[in-house]
Amino acid sequence: MAIGSEIDPCEKCEELLQSFLDRELSDAERAEAEVHLDSCSYCRKRYRFEEELRRFVRQAAVEEMPPDLKQKLADLRTPLF
Amino acid sequence: MGETTPEAEPRRLAEEARDRVRFEEEALDLADQVYRVARRLVSTREEAEDLMQETYARAFRAWGSFQPGTNLRAWLLRILTNLNIDRGRRHQRSPDLQPLEEGDYYLYNKLEEAGREPNVEQERVDERLSQDDVVSALSAVPHDFRDVIVLVDIGDFSYADAAQILEIPIGTVMSRLHRGRRILKRELAEQTVGSV
Numbered sequence: 070m071a072i073g074s075e076i077d078p079c080e081k082c083e084e085l086l087q088s089f090l091d092r093e094l095s096d097a098e099r100a101e102a103e104v105h106l107d108s109c110s111y112c113r114k115r116y117r118f119e120e121e122l123r124r125f126v127r128q129a130a131v132e133e134m135p136p137d138l139k140q141k142l143a144d145l146r147t148p149l150f
Numbered sequence: 151m152g153e154t155t156p157e158a159e160p161r162r163l164a165e166e167a168r169d170r171v172r173f174e175e176e177a178l179d180l181a182d183q184v185y186r187v188a189r190r191l192v193s194t195r196e197e198a199e200d201l202m203q204e205t206y207a208r209a210f211r212a213w214g215s216f217q218p219g220t221n222l223r224a225w226l227l228r229i230l231t232n233l234n235i236d237r238g239r240r241h242q243r244s245p246d247l248q249p250l251e252e253g254d255y256y257l258y259n260k261l262e263e264a265g266r267e268p269n270v271e272q273e274r275v276d277e278r279l280s281q282d283d284v285v286s287a288l289s290a291v292p293h294d295f296r297d298v299i300v301l302v303d304i305g306d307f308s309y310a311d312a313a314q315i316l317e318i319p320i321g322t323v324m325s326r327l328h329r330g331r332r333i334l335k336r337e338l339a340e341q342t343v344g345s346v
Contacts, residue, residue, distance in 0.1 A: 086254045087328050115258045118275065122257070123303060125275040126334070129284035130304050134185035138199055142181055142206045146174045149167060 078105050082112040086119055173213045177206065180223050187227060187305040191234055191297060193289055201237075205230040221311060228315045231297065251332030252339075260339040279342055287337035295330030298323055303331075 085102045088094050094102065106113050181202070188205075189198040208229050209216075216225055261278055288296060301312040302323070309327075313320040 083254050087331060093324075115255045118258045119254065121275040122279075122335075125279065126284050126288070127304055129279075129281040130190050130288060130300075131186055132189045132195070134182050134202075135195070135199065138185070138202060139178070139181055141199075141203060143178055145203065145207050145210055146178075147170060147210060149171070 079109060079112055082106070082109070083115070086116060089116070090120060090123070170213055173216065174210060176222055177209055177213075177226060180226060181206070183223060183305070184226050184230065187300055188230055190288060190300045190304055191231070201230060201234060204233050208233070224307065224311045224315055227301070227305070227307075228317075231315055251329055252336045254332060254335070256332070257335040257339045260343040264343040279338060283338055283341050287334055287341055290337045291330055291333050295326050295333055298326040299330045299334060302327055 082102060082105050085094060085098060089099065089102050106116060184205070185198065185202055188201050189195065192198050192201060205226060209226055212229075216222065288299070291299065297316060298312055301307045301315060302309065307315065309320050309323045313323045316323070
């Protein structure tokens with residue numbers, strides 16, 4: 070094999086990040102990622118950041134329904150009589 | 151065969167009315183959750199309100215086609231996303247023409263380069279990004295990707311539910327979610343670090 074053809078483990082870890090957090094990886098892939106994360110603070114920091122980011126996006130994107138809209142929706146119900 | 155006594159028809163109508171009222175109450179109980187998704191599928195609060203009213207009007211008319219015991223929230227969102235598409239709120243380029251997203255470490259690396267390296271021990275995203283950053287980055291993500299992010303990451307729908315709601319294969323949900331999150335991070339990087 071030509072020198073330099075091996076995949077950079079951090080690059081591989083970056084590729085696995087989303088599937089790892091979505092719990093979509095196979096057992097073998099997950100184990101591979103965990104071994105790398107145990108020894109690589111560069112990737113570990115970025116994984117933690119991604120986890121926090123998802124939580125933050127979920128929280129930041131929420132806008133509560135305007136109170137009068139619920140009444141407008143209720144008014145759309147079929148009259149009983 | 152069905153009953154043919156004179157009392158049968160009023161009884162049937164009464165049962166139908168009871169089922170319909172129950173359906174309408176359950177649908178209204180879900181309105182807050184449906185709105186959270188609706189709000190991020192469109193650009194403005196007014197659009198979200200219109201879409202909600204159209205969705206509920208249609209759902210109340212079509213209540214008989216809902217299968218009791220299935221996911222009512224997903225059923226409502228399916229009506230809502232179809233209405234959203236029908237109303238022609240898609241003026242962006244198709245996904246194939248979108249520029250490629252950056253890698254998953256892109257946003258972190260950009261924050262680091264800008265001297266905002268996240269704390270190693272405690273990742274406090276909220277110290278570096280604001281709610282407005284997220285809202286405006288999300289609105290810059292093309293619709294096809296945003297729909298999936300909103301359903302899965304904000305609406306908490308499974309991949310299978312999102313596939314059913316959007317009427318696309320589950321593999322497409324997964325690939326759009328992966329690419330969409332990367333596009334979102336690129337947008338966040340542009341809006342936060344890019345403006346420094």
